[in-house]
Amino acid sequence: MMVDKSLSEILNDAGKTAETTQIPAQNLSVPFKIDGDAETQAALVDMINRIAVSKTGREVLETAAKAGFTLSMEFMLGANGGCAKESKKIVLNPLSKQEELIGVLIHESRHAGQFERGEYDASDENRPRTETLKTAIMRTRAVEADAQATAAQALCEMMDAGDVEPLRAFARAPHNATIAKAVDRALYDPESLNNGSLRTAAFLAWYDNTDVVELYDQYYQIDMMNRRAEKGLNGADTYAVSMSPAKIVADLCLDSEGKNYFTEDPAILGTGVYAAVTVKKTFAMHQAIEAAPNKKPHIENTVPFKDAPEIAPALIKRRQATR
Numbered sequence: 001m002m003v004d005k006s007l008s009e010i011l012n013d014a015g016k017t018a019e020t021t022q023i024p025a026q027n028l029s030v031p032f033k034i035d036g037d038a039e040t041q042a043a044l045v046d047m048i049n050r051i052a053v054s055k056t057g058r059e060v061l062e063t064a065a066k067a068g069f070t071l072s073m074e075f076m077l078g079a080n081g082g083c084a085k086e087s088k089k090i091v092l093n094p095l096s097k098q099e100e101l102i103g104v105l106i107h108e109s110r111h112a113g114q115f116e117r118g119e120y121d122a123s124d125e126n127r128p129r130t131e132t133l134k135t136a137i138m139r140t141r142a143v144e145a146d147a148q149a150t151a152a153q154a155l156c157e158m159m160d161a162g163d164v165e166p167l168r169a170f171a172r173a174p175h176n177a178t179i180a181k182a183v184d185r186a187l188y189d190p191e192s193l194n195n196g197s198l199r200t201a202a203f204l205a206w207y208d209n210t211d212v213v214e215l216y217d218q219y220y221q222i223d224m225m226n227r228r229a230e231k232g233l234n235g236a237d238t239y240a241v242s243m244s245p246a247k248i249v250a251d252l253c254l255d256s257e258g259k260n261y262f263t264e265d266p267a268i269l270g271t272g273v274y275a276a277v278t279v280k281k282t283f284a285m286h287q288a289i290e291a292a293p294n295k296k297p298h299i300e301n302t303v304p305f306k307d308a309p310e311i312a313p314a315l316i317k318r319r320q321a322t323r
């Protein structure tokens with residue numbers, strides 16, 4: 001089904017017949033609690049039921065719904081959606097196109113599932129930073145890579161079921177360009193949706209968008225560290241707990257049956273570009289750690305990390321040119 005309007009336009013058009021709007025049932029074992037008027041609920045249920053034809057998509061949505069996450073629309077700037085751990089809310093931006101929001105709903109619901117399985121909220125500035133800098137970087141990046149890889153997997157399953165437009169919308173988004181290329185290559189293997197190779201390819205391709213990686217490093221590492229210092233909270237920041245890439249992959253990379261889908265050696269996430277930090281952000285991270293009075297000495301708090309050199313702008317350009 002092709003929809004060229006944003007949800008905001010759809011809801012405005014539908015407002016004239018609000019009193020007759022019928023809200024269909026959700027094709028989930030446990031339905032979401034949806035906040036909003038009848039038109040909003042109907043539009044969100046339509047997205048839910050389209051996603052539910054995918055095995056991966058259905059599992060992701062049901063996990064979020066069973067965990068008590070509510071679903072609603074909320075106008076926001078600079079984002080298509082979000083997932084809040086403490087309030088257990090998933091919100092989508094009605095200014096975005098419906099086809100785009102289907103992938104966003106899968107992505108944000110995956111974050112809800114990550115939280116339900118014990119993942120910490122990297123945007124919580126009140127959370128003490130007890131993990132080493134390298135562990136924090138590896139884990140925060142992997143959380144996002146897994147959410148995007150899961151969206152790509154579910155959207156490809158929807159395409160197999162005949163609903164191709166959400167995948168096309170996902171692939172057209174500039175920040176998904178590297179993932180779209182990886183998915184396209186992976187699909188040459190007819191078993192890629194079943195053997196984990198497509199999802200793994202999408203996961204690793206997330207790191208190829210260096211602009212996005214830098215944004216995540218800035219917000220979830222540098223900004224959070226500085227905010228804690230400004231509030232006088234960084235006395236609790238020890239930067240002492242190390243976690244292996246294998247543990248991170250084991251915690252995050254789970255398919256709809258609870259099995260690990262990652263087909264590469266997890267150690268890759270601690271090496272090369274997967275753990276590399278730009279020169280500018282290296283300096284900012286070192287400053288923030290030095291400001292923590294109770295920090296513990298640890299090799300994983302010194303950037304560049306072993307086997308993961310600093311990335312200079314020229315190197316970034318060379319990497320992008322080879323993709």
